[in-house]
Amino acid sequence: MLETVSKLSIGTAQFGMPYGIANQNGQVNANEIQSILDFAYENDINTLDTAKAYGNSEKSIGEYLIKTEKSWNIITKVNDGDKSIVEQIQDSKEKLTVKPTVVLAHSANLFIDPVFQLELQEAKDNELIGSIGVSLYNEKEINQVLESHLKPKVVQLPMNILDTRLYRHGVLDKLFEKGIEIHVRSAFLQGLFYLSKFYLENHFEDVVPCLEKLKSISAKVGLTLAELSLLWLASLKEVSKIIIGVDNVNQLKAHLETLKKNVDSSIFEEALSIHYENENILNPSLWSVKS
Numbered sequence: 001m002l003e004t005v006s007k008l009s010i011g012t013a014q015f016g017m018p019y020g021i022a023n024q025n026g027q028v029n030a031n032e033i034q035s036i037l038d039f040a041y042e043n044d045i046n047t048l049d050t051a052k053a054y055g056n057s058e059k060s061i062g063e064y065l066i067k068t069e070k071s072w073n074i075i076t077k078v079n080d081g082d083k084s085i086v087e088q089i090q091d092s093k094e095k096l097t098v099k100p101t102v103v104l105a106h107s108a109n110l111f112i113d114p115v116f117q118l119e120l121q122e123a124k125d126n127e128l129i130g131s132i133g134v135s136l137y138n139e140k141e142i143n144q145v146l147e148s149h150l151k152p153k154v155v156q157l158p159m160n161i162l163d164t165r166l167y168r169h170g171v172l173d174k175l176f177e178k179g180i181e182i183h184v185r186s187a188f189l190q191g192l193f194y195l196s197k198f199y200l201e202n203h204f205e206d207v208v209p210c211l212e213k214l215k216s217i218s219a220k221v222g223l224t225l226a227e228l229s230l231l232w233l234a235s236l237k238e239v240s241k242i243i244i245g246v247d248n249v250n251q252l253k254a255h256l257e258t259l260k261k262n263v264d265s266s267i268f269e270e271a272l273s274i275h276y277e278n279e280n281i282l283n284p285s286l287w288s289v290k291s
Helices: 003-007 030-042 057-065 085-096 114-125 139-146 171-177 189-194 197-203 205-220 225-235 249-258 265-272
Strands: 008-011 047-049 073-078 102-105 131-135 154-158 181-185 239-245
Touching: 003 008, 003 225, 003 239, 008 030, 030 057, 030 249, 047 239, 057 085, 073 085, 085 102, 085 114, 102 114, 102 154, 114 131, 131 181, 139 154, 139 171, 171 181, 189 225, 197 205, 205 225, 205 265, 225 239, 225 249, 225 265
Parallel strands: 008 047, 008 239, 047 073, 073 102, 102 131, 131 154, 154 181, 181 239
Antiparallel strands: none
């Protein structure tokens, strides 16, 4: 087994709702979920990433898990809602049919809230969950979390070969040195890397010149932009998990084939010399074209 394959975690937003700007198929059906997860497990991928906010994703995962004896690590995320954290975790456990391995706050503001921290620690003390953490967007939020009383075991961050800010600013190093597990999402910028140049020019015009440069660098070694991004993230010792969403089993097979490819570090260095900073493009929550 390739060591990098075990870094993959299956993102399951599309198991519970239509998700991703390049998603042409809508929500993934139960048969395809089974195919994806069976194939993933056979290839030493045993981590699933979900959330209360992902429609009926937790329920879809639970319906799969109840039919299998395989043991999965399940990461879910809780929100600031009417229910207490303990109630949300118990609800997740019922839907998933297993206890979540890791529970993340779905925002920095929620994680640093003293009441939330108390509830989260209580849930951990009562063995309702294994590890606790937080899903974040930027360096400012990371610093807020690091200054808080409760220290996360896991931090989930957005990063890809276009959005390298957290890497370039030394944030990954800082988290790694503190022993915090780093999970990376948005490896393909929620599908933006797969869009046609025509679509990009009409909806994301500002990013086209940078993407064209990155595609040119990728093409020199026979890779697509998405492949270069995945291989770069997999090469980082600081990254424990790379969360990838797939709509079908063939997409997952393609990602595993990508990880077999070797890339000279000079190609990554050339790509990293391109510094793109437009938050309106790099943060999908700010897109006017919704995924």
